[in-house]
Amino acid sequence: MKDLRIAIHDRKGSFSDRWIEYCKERHISYSIVNCYDSDIITKLKDFDVLLWHWDHGDPKAILFARQFLLSVENMGIKVFPNINTCWHFDDKVGQKYMLESIGAPLVPSHVFYDKKDAIDWIETTNFPKVFKLRGGAGSSNVSLIKNQADAKKMVKIAFGRGFRANASYFSDFSTKMRKTRIKNDYLGKIKRLLPSLVSIYVSNKMRAREKGYIYFQNFIPDNKYDTRITVIGNRAFGFRRMVRKNDFRASGSGNIDYDLSKINTKCVAIAFEVAEKLQSQSMAFDFIEDENSNPLIVEVSYCYLASAVQACNGHWDKDLNRHEGAMWPQDAIMADMLARIDTKKQSK
Numbered sequence: 001m002k003d004l005r006i007a008i009h010d011r012k013g014s015f016s017d018r019w020i021e022y023c024k025e026r027h028i029s030y031s032i033v034n035c036y037d038s039d040i041i042t043k044l045k046d047f048d049v050l051l052w053h054w055d056h057g058d059p060k061a062i063l064f065a066r067q068f069l070l071s072v073e074n075m076g077i078k079v080f081p082n083i084n085t086c087w088h089f090d091d092k093v094g095q096k097y098m099l100e101s102i103g104a105p106l107v108p109s110h111v112f113y114d115k116k117d118a119i120d121w122i123e124t125t126n127f128p129k130v131f132k133l134r135g136g137a138g139s140s141n142v143s144l145i146k147n148q149a150d151a152k153k154m155v156k157i158a159f160g161r162g163f164r165a166n167a168s169y170f171s172d173f174s175t176k177m178r179k180t181r182i183k184n185d186y187l188g189k190i191k192r193l194l195p196s197l198v199s200i201y202v203s204n205k206m207r208a209r210e211k212g213y214i215y216f217q218n219f220i221p222d223n224k225y226d227t228r229i230t231v232i233g234n235r236a237f238g239f240r241r242m243v244r245k246n247d248f249r250a251s252g253s254g255n256i257d258y259d260l261s262k263i264n265t266k267c268v269a270i271a272f273e274v275a276e277k278l279q280s281q282s283m284a285f286d287f288i289e290d291e292n293s294n295p296l297i298v299e300v301s302y303c304y305l306a307s308a309v310q311a312c313n314g315h316w317d318k319d320l321n322r323h324e325g326a327m328w329p330q331d332a333i334m335a336d337m338l339a340r341i342d343t344k345k346q347s348k
């Protein structure tokens with residue numbers, strides 16, 4: 001593997017922190033590249049691998065990351081995330097079609113691109129329903145719509161001035177502050193969080209308003225938690241996130257239960273099957289359960305909190321055997337990338 005050329009886009013606080021550590025620990029050489037450079041394609045010509053952990057917090061990346069990464073894949077370079085892994089990222093509307101097309105157990109989801117179609121449906125369906133914008137995290141753009149009248153108000157906004165899509169800084173902020181148990185540390189926390197709050201504020205301002213569509217899911221009642229299963233290759237990591245007090249939403253609550261014995265392994269099996277069908281390199285699934293404990297997917301994502309996955313202290317393989325021991329998801333991603341290239345090189 002000595003002649004392997006690895007390019008990493010370095011974004012502090014992203015998966016690249018650990019990818020760089022991984023290479024250093026194993027004396028694997030790598031180069032830092034800047035995917036925003038206009039001549040990046042020329043610069044990448046002699047590389048075998050490119051890793052770039054871009055996410056919804058960066059409006060610049062959203063403008064071109066998918067198109068760019070697919071172009072790099074077409075040069076014969078192994079990329080993370082590849083297009084199968086990221087085309088549907090931060091896009092719950094896209095995920096609806098994707099999951100329906102392979103018969104995955106998605107929470108029944110409804111999307112309308114015309115005001116009249118939306119109103120007609122609202123007048124015949126039952127409530128409550130869950131309203132979501134196509135993007136967002138930490139439950140920031142998810143709300144319960146209790147009746148027809150409230151749903152119609154949302155339609156008016158969706159086909160009028162539109163919604164401002166919020167990155168999750170307020171929910172994240174309140175969660176992080178709540179979890180600060182040492183009273184005197186509030187100021188310290190605010191100071192540490194300030195730079196990320198400023199960058200989220202700037203990125204929110206850059207985002208266009210969400211309009212011209214409306215998306216609802218059936219409300220699946222009585223879920224006290226959601227189950228987050230993260231599949232990377234032949235590994236599935238799992239934990240449960242408790243819903244907030246007096247709320248139905250778990251995502252962003254910060255209240256995680258790592259007790260693996262409480263995880264419905266049907267979620268693990270479904271996650272493996274769906275990830276394989278979609279040919280995804282890495283995919284986090286959020287599951288809730290119906291009244292018969294059947295898991296239903298609410299959304300999928302290739303971006304997630306790596307430290308929460310690492311804290312799982314074990315994972316399942318595809319035969320649902322348990323393997324003990326913590327692992328950084330970034331290490332698993334990198335190991336899979338290098339293994340694939342190595343096999344390819346050896347077969348030449």
Ligand SMILES: Nc1ncnc2c1ncn2[C@@H]1O[C@H](COP(=O)(O)OP(=O)(O)O)[C@@H](O)[C@H]1O
Nearest residue numbers: 136137138139140217218219220226249250251
């Ligand atoms: N259709 C639904 N019925 C009941 N609860 C839901 C439904 N959809 C989402 N939730 C709850 O709301 C949370 C946030 O929803 P999700 O679609 O995962 O949004 P986000 O992208 O903000 O994480 C989930 O973690 C889950 O607890």
Ligand SMILES: [Mg+2]
Nearest residue numbers: 138251286299
């Ligand atoms: Mg979620």
